[in-house]
Amino acid sequence: MEELELIINNMDVTKFDIKTDHWVQVIHIINPHNFYVRPTKYREFIQKLELIKPTIKPSSVSEHDFVIYNMDQTGQEAKYARGKICYPSNKNCNDKFNIFALDYGYFHRAIPKENLWECHQNLSKIPPLALFCQLANCAALSGNDWSEDSIDAFKYYVNNERARMIILDKTFDKLVVELINSNPGDIATLMALTGYSTLGYVHNVISRMPTVVPQKIYFKFKNINIDEILHVRVQSGKSLNAFYVAEVNDYQNYIKEYDTITYYTKKEPKLIEEKFKLNAPVCIKNDLGKYERAIIKDIIVPETKAIVKLVDWGKEEQGHISNMKQIPEQYLNLPVLAIYCSVEENQVWDNSLHRLLCPGIEFLIQIKQLGKEFESPNIVKIIPLNSNSSGSSTIYRY
Template structure:
């Protein structure tokens, strides 16, 4: 309630995809109402920008929000976990298949009403919670919908299934879009030679650091990594010495309990025990991989005598992309320039 009635003053220096911002979520009302939102898309509208924003505490989208309605979300607020949970009713399917009718949707709204309800989490998929929903009605909402002929009971896509033959949905991470001749200010993440090292775009790094607590929060909700998923190429989150979780991919199995993983946001490889691994949550897949794999074939002469300093983690410089690679399979060929003084 405090956030909804706040009067934000600070405008963000830049607005990028995946940023958490404060925005006016009730533009049609004379009473201003503010909330947290995650930037999903950016649109050019004549000489200004507009954004598609997901309201992380309410669970819906706002399209084409003007820059004038967006303010900076401070670090303390952006670190708070989103309030909205994405749910699906278990055993509740459209009669005859297809899309839900307006009558069925209206019936669901009527049965749920405005009263408090209880959910029982029956299953968790990569995208949502599969739940049973109960309130003061004599039956749970799915059963009530079926009894009044607005739905049918039964297993539906993405609903409960304990059959061992079901194969989990393949997880994929997103990567930063890089093009030839792009010029980026970067910081070193890891590396020992100019033939193979990792950097991160400075702006992406700042945004990523705001997400670290969220990554740990969502990973803590996951169970321990199942033995059948302890295989090469599985995306996992691994616990660091600070008890926070880092995103990684299993690259080599050493024994029944230990493997080598690549920390995708740092470019480093580490040996990790299975007890310190958890499946990577869906939330983490939406954050682009931070590390950019590089190889420098040209370097400014002022750096020639200071390679060790150049590859020190956190050191910043400018790069120009000369050749583009694919993910971590081979390095991007770059040229290095010093920061302008």
């Protein structure tokens, strides 16, 4: 553990910004639009971690917990990895768990409880080293479905060797990249030339012309449409006239990113007085020492205190400039989680709906009228997840 601690203390986890390049190893392939890479500079850390001999058992095991676990259950030599508990492999049994290997990018299923150990705090703070990627300029021959032949061709060109990865774009949870290794040309071009894909822009178009890009100072908001039905969970709110929800899939992605947001924010400088102004996007530290994305809504004390709106929760709270930092660029580009809502007039007086305004409660909403970001709410119709045979609604908590 001492050798591992020394490596951890000297580790510099890279910020994977657009237009940067990195040497990586492709470690898990689903298809050309869904694969994982790991920067080669972390090889020594992984090798040491695989040989660690954990001794402390966790006092309890719950979903989303970080653990150290034995990946190689059949080999004579144990091989260890960092993992995140996803859920029990059997809902009626808590002795086996499905685990996502944070540094490898794939799931291990039905890991017995005796193969789990406590993950040291220093290890759990390191973001996942497996990066979820999509090959840019590469589309499937038949719509969105990748044939086995195309997947095999991609694996062949990757060929278990290191590659130069150039980040062209990024989405909420994925890097859109170009890969170049010892092959004569980048892998997307080779896939197209050999008839296994079509070559074309399948990511946000990036201008190749030199231009002056103005500094972006605003958050993006999720695109929603009239009559669209969303499966959501309550984030905050006390009245059906004004409450905040998040789409369940977006929330689950946010939970995966939660510790990583804090990790990268800690590397940012503290907020300077010149940027302590109305509508400025910031990250603010909460009572748990984690950083949340926020907008400054009102200055209470000049240069020191403000009311901020937590954009992923919809809540407002008072904050001090000493707890605020500049927001990392990659998290400024991610759409905010909270969707501002108000129910239709004919549902406002439905007393049974008021009980839904508890964080974590899930239901469906249908967008009836579009609002404007946090300025005016989206008018929605609330729909229970399902109904029982008597016709009464059943609402499930996530």
